[in-house]
Each structure stands twice: as structure tokens, then as C-alpha cells.
Amino acid sequence: xxxxxxxxxxxxxxxxxxxxxxxxxxxxxxxxxxxxxxxxxxxxxxxxxxxxxxxxxxxxxxxxxxxxxxxxxxxxxxxxxxxxxxxxxxxxxxxxxxxxxxxxxxxxxxxxxxxxxxxxxxxxxxxxxxxxxxxxxxxxxxxxxxxxxxxxxxxxxxxxxxxxxx
Amino acid sequence: xxxxxxxxxxxxxxxxxxxxxxxxxxxxxxxxxxxxxxxxxxxxxxxxxxxxxxxxxxxxxxxxxxxxxxxxxxxxxxxxxxxxxxxxxxxxxxxxxxxxxxxxxxxxxxxxxxxxxxxxxxxxxxxxxxxxxxxxxxxxxxxxxxxxxxxxxxxxxxxxxxxxxxxxxxxxxxxxxxxxxxxxxxxxxxxxxxxxxxxxxxxxxxxxxxxxxxxxxxxxxxxxxxxxxxxxxxxxxxxxxxxxxxxxxxxxxxxxxxxxxxxxxxxxxxxxxxxxxxxxxxxxxxxxxxxxxxxxxxxxxxxxxxxxxxxxxxxxxxxxxxxxxxxxxxxxxxxxxxxxxxxxxxxxxxxxxxxxxxxxxxxx
Numbered sequence: 001x002x003x004x005x006x007x008x009x010x011x012x013x014x015x016x017x018x019x020x021x022x023x024x025x026x027x028x029x030x031x032x033x034x035x036x037x038x039x040x041x042x043x044x045x046x047x048x049x050x051x052x053x054x055x056x057x058x059x060x061x062x063x064x065x066x067x068x069x070x071x072x073x074x075x076x077x078x079x080x081x082x083x084x085x086x087x088x089x090x091x092x093x094x095x096x097x098x099x100x101x102x103x104x105x106x107x108x109x110x111x112x113x114x115x116x117x118x119x120x121x122x123x124x125x126x127x128x129x130x131x132x133x134x135x136x137x138x139x140x141x142x143x144x145x146x147x148x149x150x151x152x153x154x155x156x157x158x159x160x161x162x163x164x165x166x
Numbered sequence: 167x168x169x170x171x172x173x174x175x176x177x178x179x180x181x182x183x184x185x186x187x188x189x190x191x192x193x194x195x196x197x198x199x200x201x202x203x204x205x206x207x208x209x210x211x212x213x214x215x216x217x218x219x220x221x222x223x224x225x226x227x228x229x230x231x232x233x234x235x236x237x238x239x240x241x242x243x244x245x246x247x248x249x250x251x252x253x254x255x256x257x258x259x260x261x262x263x264x265x266x267x268x269x270x271x272x273x274x275x276x277x278x279x280x281x282x283x284x285x286x287x288x289x290x291x292x293x294x295x296x297x298x299x300x301x302x303x304x305x306x307x308x309x310x311x312x313x314x315x316x317x318x319x320x321x322x323x324x325x326x327x328x329x330x331x332x333x334x335x336x337x338x339x340x341x342x343x344x345x346x347x348x349x350x351x352x353x354x355x356x357x358x359x360x361x362x363x364x365x366x367x368x369x370x371x372x373x374x375x376x377x378x379x380x381x382x383x384x385x386x387x388x389x390x391x392x393x394x395x396x397x398x399x400x401x402x403x404x405x406x407x408x409x410x411x412x413x414x415x416x417x418x419x420x421x422x423x424x425x426x427x428x429x430x431x432x433x434x435x436x437x438x439x440x441x442x443x444x445x446x447x448x449x450x451x452x453x454x455x456x457x458x459x460x461x462x463x464x465x466x467x468x469x470x471x472x473x474x475x476x477x478x479x480x481x482x483x484x485x486x487x488x489x490x491x492x493x494x495x496x497x498x499x500x501x502x503x504x505x506x507x508x509x510x511x512x513x514x515x516x517x518x519x520x521x522x523x524x525x526x527x528x529x530x
Contacts, residue, residue: 006372037358043506109337
């Protein structure tokens with residue numbers, strides 16, 4: 001049986017939740033955590049080698065799907081930048097108030113600046129809500145992939161995955 | 167006549183890795199490429215590589231030639247010839263003919279590593295000769311090498327990794343990708359690449375193909391249609407999509423002319439893209455002076471090309487009696503890396519193809 005993603009390329013949240021790269025319900029309420037949306041066994045492991053906390057395991061063979069250890073994950077966002085597939089995001093629901101934070105990898109120009117008002121998109125590219133850029137990180141080690149943190153209404157924490165290109 | 171222990175034809179990922187291994191062994195090595203700079207396809211690959219650290223995972227393709235050239239240029243036994251076409255190989259004498267635009271050069275090599283890469287396959291449809299119909303490689307070269315925008319609205323044809331990646335790079339260059347069509351019922355390349363495109367709002371239409379290009383002087387639209395399981399256009403499903411570029415990413419075929427000239431035993435292996443030389447596990451062809459590396463031996467990824475290049479380089483140097491440090495352990499590691507890269511569902515087709523192209527028992 002073909003999964004929908006193999007036909008249309010759209011990642012389904014239920015499939016992410018069923019994978020071992022997804023933190024458990026409630027983890028993001030305690031603090032930022034990686035959500036790995038890697039659902040196909042491809043030969044790739046920079047997420048594992050790039051994580052200095054040992055929170056992601058691919059192991060042998062290198063085509064294994066990544067497994068997240070949500071206790072070890074600090075939500076630092078290094079994996080977001082090093083994943084060649086741009087398939088890792090950070091969710092953070094720990095702050096009080098109506099907003100949650102979602103960090104996304106971003107490789108388009110210009111990179112939005114901190115404080116910018118942008119439009120967040122879902123996994124199919126549809127604009128879902130307005131969002132505020134609360135942080136932008138692009139240190140040299142990220143090798144030209146910026147990690148942009150968006151503040152979005154809480155209900156979109158598992159939905160917001162991109163920024164409409166300006 | 168110029169003489170060398172080993173000649174490496176092609177300075178893409180496979181040829182660079184092969185030349186590095188040959189150079190380390192102390193063998194005199196001549197690395198030839200028809201382009202004016204090394205790197206082959208790497209010079210347009212702006213995306214980060216997959217694989218493991220040993221295959222430069224996380225490094226962008228465009229950054230890899232400098233890393234390898236930095237080492238190669240320090241090796242006095244390695245000669246580099248850019249802008250030079252390898253136009254012929256005479257198997258009886260081991261003589262290569264090279265031309266650099268001004269001179270015709272003969273070079274005698276004891277071993278030749280052929281790393282000539284692959285060429286894009288075309289697609290037959292009405293009006294496919296209209297200006298605006300491009301191969302994906304050409305689009306990538308225009309954009310990423312020359313900084314030229316190929317058009318404003320692109321229809322991408324083919325959902326292998328090249329079609330997916332070039333679409334992403336077009337969006338990065340602020341070109342609109344109106345849709346990606348794929349005749350098969352499923353996406354061919356990595357789903358993470360497809361997901362990235364979808365997040366940028368590009369529709370991916372599987373079971374769809376391009377039927378004809380419309381336009382007088384140049385492309386102004388494409389007619390796309392749904393196809394059934396036997397690849398036939400479903401009547402009534404045709405529709406027009408406005409675009410000024412139709413970009414074809416429908417597969418590659420190995421460039422094997424020199425291997426035919428060398429009298430190598432060849433085999434038609436569709437899973438590898440066409441005719442390929444039969445080889446042993448160390449990438450040696452049936453002609454014992456000839457080794458093959460990278461896409462010339464079967465179309466795969468750049469990461470596997472670098473591994474097969476290193477295997478070919480070590481093996482060719484060893485066959486001439488040059489000492490390669492920890493050769494056995496390195497070869498074992500490289501072969502394990504290749505097997506790992508090819509494991510899993512995305513590697514099944516390649517594995518079947520490689521099995522078909524490898525000499526029985528793995529050794530000549």
C-alpha cells in the first residue's frame with residue numbers, strides 16, 4: 001500500500017507521531033524538543049553525528065530511521081540545521097501565553113530578521129497564520145542553513161512548518 | 167608521448183576520489199577533465215549531502231571539490247589537465263588521446279580509471295524541440311554555475327532526486343515551480359526532498375506526464391495529463407499549465423564510450439541506466455587495465471560515486487605494485503559503506519543492478 005506521502009509528498013502528522021523520531025505528548029510543554037519528520041529509510045546520519053547530547057540514534061545500518069531520546073534532547077536546534085533533508089523541527093510549548101515556538105530550517109533569501117512579521121505555512125505550503133520571528137540563528141557550523149524560530153498560536157504548533165517566501 | 171602509471175578520466179566525485187587514492191599510493195597519476203575546473207556535477211550541487219561523514223554528509227556538494235583539490239594539489243606525482251577532452255583509448259597499447267582545444271596529446275597509461283559520469287535522458291513529446299525545454303542539468307548549470315535565471319515559471323518533469331533538488335534550487339533562485347509531474351504512481355526520490363518542495367507550495371502530481379509543449383517561438387505552456395498504470399494518457403485528463411520552461415529530469419544514462427573502445431565486456435542493465443561495463447568488486451573491468459568509477463558504472467548518488475572511485479583508485483594502484491596504507495582494511499570499510507548506502511528500500515533497485523553487472527563470484 002502506497003502511503004499518501006509517496007504520492008503527494010505531504011508529511012502527515014499522524015505518521016510523524018507514529019514514528020520514533022517524535023517526542024511524546026506533553027514533552028514540548030516542558031521545554032524545546034526536536035520533532036524528526038524523517039519517514040523513509042534513506043542512507044543518512046548527520047542528525048546522529050551532529051547531536052552532542054547523543055539524543056538521536058540512527059546506528060547501523062545507516063538507513064535506519066532516527067530514534068529520538070526526548071530526555072536527552074535539549075531542543076538546541078543543531079539537528080535542524082545539519083539534517084540534509086531539512087526534516088527536523090523544534091517545538092516549544094513551555095512559555096506561558098497564547099503562543100508556542102516552532103523552529104524551522106530556512107535556506108531561502110532573504111532570511112527574515114528577528115522581529116519580522118511573517119506568514120507561517122503548513123506541510124503543503126498553505127498559509128495558516130501570521131507568525132512573528134523571535135529568533136534567527138545562522139552560525140558558521142550550520143553551513144548556510146538558518147534556523148528560524150517562529151511564535152505561532154498554540155494550536156499550530158504541530159502544523160506550522162515553513163514561512164511563506166517573501 | 168606522455169607516460170603515467172594511472173590515468174583518471176573525469177574529475178567529478180568519482181574521479182577526484184580515485185585520483186586521491188592513486189596519488190596517496192605514490193603512483194604517477196594524470197587526472198583529466200573536459201571542463202575548465204574540477205568537480206563535475208559537484209560544482210552545481212548547492213544542497214547538503216546525505217550519507218555519513220566519510221562521504222561528506224552535511225557538506226554542500228559545491229564545497230567538496232576544494233576539499234579534495236587541496237589535498238591533490240599538494241601531491242607532486244599527480245598531474246592535472248583541465249579543459250582537456252579524452253577522445254580515445256587504444257586498448258592494444260594503453261594509449262589515450264587527449265585534446266585541449268589547441269593541442270592533440272598522446273598519453274600512455276598502465277591503468278585507466280574511467281569516471282566519465284552520465285548523460286541526461288531526453289523525453290519524447292510533441293514540440294519537445296521548442297526553446298524553453300531544458301534538461302535539469304542545463305537548468306542547474308545556468309543557475310548555479312553562471313547565475314542565469316532559466317525562466318520565470320517552470321514545469322518540472324520527473325520526481326527522482328534530481329527533479330526534486332533542482333526544483334528546490336529554482337525556488338531558492340526565486341523562480342516559480344508551477345508543478346512537478348511524475349509518470350509513475352509514486353515519488354522516485356527521497357521523500358524529505360519532496361516534503362521540502364511541498365512546504366514551498368509546489369504541487370507534486372504523480373501518475374501525470376507532459377503530453378506536449380505549446381508555443382510558437384518559445385514555450386508558453388505545457389499540456390499535462392494523467393496516465394494510467396500502463397502509462398497511457400487517460401482521455402479527458404489533459405489540461406494546460408502556463409510555463410516558460412519545461413525541465414526534464416527523467417533519468418541518466420552512463421557515459422561508457424571509452425569502455426566500448428577498451429573492449430570491455432558490457433551489459434545492458436536498466437536499473438543502472440543503460441549499458442555498463444561488467445566489473446569485479448574492486449571496480450576492474452574485463453580489460454585488466456581498465457577500472458570504472460561512479461555513474462559511468464551505473465547511475466547512483468555522488469556519495470556512492472566517491473566510494474567507488476576510492477575503491478577503483480586503491481585497486482588500480484595496488485595492481486601496479488604500489489603500497490597503499492592499510493589497503494585491505496580500507497577496501498573492506500569502503501565496500502561496507504557502499505553496502506550500507508545501498509541498503510533499505512531506496513537501494514533495492516541499485517543492488518539488483520549492481521549484482522547483475524558484477525562478474526560472477528565478484529572476481530575475474
